[in-house]
Amino acid sequence: MFVDIITKAICGKGKKLSNSLHQVGTQHPISNLLGCWILNHRFKANRDNQSVIVQGTYEIHLWYAYEKDTHTEIAKTSVQYEDQLTVLIQNENLISDELDIHVKFLHQPNCIDTTFKQLGNQVLVKTEHEWLAIIIGETQLKVEAKDSNET
Incomplete structure (x- = not known):
C-alpha cells in the first residue's frame, strides 16, 4: 500500500x-x-521569480590618527546594499506557489582593505560578505506503508 505525504x-x-x-x-x-x-x-x-534579493545596511567605523599621530578619531558612515542571487527551483513536485525564504550570512560584512592618500580626507574601504539562501516549499511524496499486521 502507498500513501501520499505532504511535507x-x-x-x-x-x-x-x-x-x-x-x-x-x-x-x-x-x-x-x-x-x-x-x-x-x-x-x-x-523573492522575485527565480531570484532572492537581500537588501541591507551597515555602518563602517574607521579609526584614524591625524596631526602627525598626536590625535585620534573615529569616522562613521552608513552603507546600503542590495544583492541578487538566482536560485533555481529543483523540485518539480511542488504543490503550492508559496515558498519560504531563509537567508543566513556565512560571513558577516567585514573590512578587507583600506586605502588613503597622504594629506587626504578620504579613505577607500573594501568590504566583503557571503550569504546563503534556502528556498523551502511544500511537496508531495509517495511512500510505501505496511499495515502493522503485515510482516
Missing part, C-alpha cells in the same frame, strides 16, 4: 560572495589608519 522540503539553494568599495570621509587629514570595523548590520530578504 516541506528544500527546493532551491545558493550562496553568494559580494565585494563592495566605499568611500569614507574624515574631518582631518589622515596620518595613519588604526583600524576599520563593520557594525550594526541589518538586512531583509525577498
Whole structure:
C-alpha cells in the first residue's frame, strides 16, 4: 500500500560572495589608519521569480590618527546594499506557489582593505560578505506503508 505525504522540503539553494568599495570621509587629514570595523548590520530578504534579493545596511567605523599621530578619531558612515542571487527551483513536485525564504550570512560584512592618500580626507574601504539562501516549499511524496499486521 502507498500513501501520499505532504511535507516541506528544500527546493532551491545558493550562496553568494559580494565585494563592495566605499568611500569614507574624515574631518582631518589622515596620518595613519588604526583600524576599520563593520557594525550594526541589518538586512531583509525577498523573492522575485527565480531570484532572492537581500537588501541591507551597515555602518563602517574607521579609526584614524591625524596631526602627525598626536590625535585620534573615529569616522562613521552608513552603507546600503542590495544583492541578487538566482536560485533555481529543483523540485518539480511542488504543490503550492508559496515558498519560504531563509537567508543566513556565512560571513558577516567585514573590512578587507583600506586605502588613503597622504594629506587626504578620504579613505577607500573594501568590504566583503557571503550569504546563503534556502528556498523551502511544500511537496508531495509517495511512500510505501505496511499495515502493522503485515510482516
